[in-house]
Amino acid sequence: MATHQQLAPEKVSDQLERWLAQDGRRTLGGLIDAFGEGSFALLFVVLMAVPALPLPTGGVTHVFEVIVMLLALELTLGRRTVWLPERWRRLELTSARQEKFVATLLRRIRTLERFSRPRGRWLFGHRLSGSVFGLAVLGLALTAFLAPPFSGLDTLPSIGVVVLALGYMMADIALASAGLLIGALGLASVIFLGSIAVKAVKSVF
Numbered sequence: 001m002a003t004h005q006q007l008a009p010e011k012v013s014d015q016l017e018r019w020l021a022q023d024g025r026r027t028l029g030g031l032i033d034a035f036g037e038g039s040f041a042l043l044f045v046v047l048m049a050v051p052a053l054p055l056p057t058g059g060v061t062h063v064f065e066v067i068v069m070l071l072a073l074e075l076t077l078g079r080r081t082v083w084l085p086e087r088w089r090r091l092e093l094t095s096a097r098q099e100k101f102v103a104t105l106l107r108r109i110r111t112l113e114r115f116s117r118p119r120g121r122w123l124f125g126h127r128l129s130g131s132v133f134g135l136a137v138l139g140l141a142l143t144a145f146l147a148p149p150f151s152g153l154d155t156l157p158s159i160g161v162v163v164l165a166l167g168y169m170m171a172d173i174a175l176a177s178a179g180l181l182i183g184a185l186g187l188a189s190v191i192f193l194g195s196i197a198v199k200a201v202k203s204v205f
Contacts, residue, residue, distance in 0.1 A: 012042070012169055013109040020102060028067075029089030032082050040075050040082060040130075044068055044137055044165040046093065049105040051144055052158035061154065063091075065145040068161070072141060075134030078127060112166055112175065120173030133168055137161050140183040147190050156186025 019034050020026060028043075035042055047068050051061040067088055074083060093102075123129055140157040147153035160183025167176030 011110075011113055012045070012166065013106050013113060016042075016046075016102075016109070017106060026093050027089065028084065028091045028093060029086075031093065032084070032089070038080055038082065040071055040134070041165040041169045043071055043082065045109075045162050045169075046105070048141065048144070048158045048161040048165075049108075050101055050158075051154045052162050053101055053104055053155075061158075062145060065141050065154075065158075067091075068141040069138055069145070072134045072138035076131050076138060077134075078131060080127075080130070108162075109166065112163070113170070116167070116170045116172045116175050118171045121171040123173055124168060124171045133164070136164060136180060136183070140164070140186070143183070143187045143190055148194065151193070153186070153190050153193060156189060157183050158186075160184070160186055 015035070019031065024030075031043065031046065032039065047064040050064050067084065070084070071082060140161045143157040144154035144161075147157070160179050160181075162179070163182055164176050164179025167173070167179055
């Protein structure tokens with residue numbers, strides 16, 4: 001007879017760590033192949049973790065945000081399998097610069113996993129919930145993309161996407177709601193501080 005531990009789904013952090021431990025180049029396409037073409041939420045976590053961390057990124061954040069917006073649009077429109085151009089599938093996820101991002105990401109995910117548990121599971125896994133999830137991610141990723149450069153304002157909406165996606169993967173409505181709240185605060189910050197910047201520029205000219 002199977003034990004409860006055997007029936008429990010594998011943790012997100014363990015899945016990621018096992019994939020990262022594999023030999024060879026670790027690309028976006030390899031991640032999709034390893035976790036299945038329906039792994040939208042995991043891709044959101046990995047890609048938006050880069051702008052979510054307050055570390056220098058070398059301009060790669062906008063590339064990741066554009067990819068996330070495309071995937072979120074696919075999910076919103078009802079697509080259930082990931083499609084990406086071959087050029088983006090070849091994108092390296094674990095270069096020397098990005099390894100520190102991955103290590104930090106795994107630590108943060110494990111922290112959330114200790115407190116998360118399935119809550120409101122019936123809300124997840126439906127086509128409508130997937131579309132709503134995709135729409136929320138699209139809005140937050142767009143907010144991060146439009147945030148003024150070097151302002152750090154893309155951090156909150158990016159964290160919102162990561163927490164929301166983890167909540168979706170763990171079927172935890174409380175964690176998903178926390179992600180939406182963080183993202184909403186990020187959106188408000190971008191709008192508020194952006195309007196101040198526009199007024200300052202107008203006053204000069």
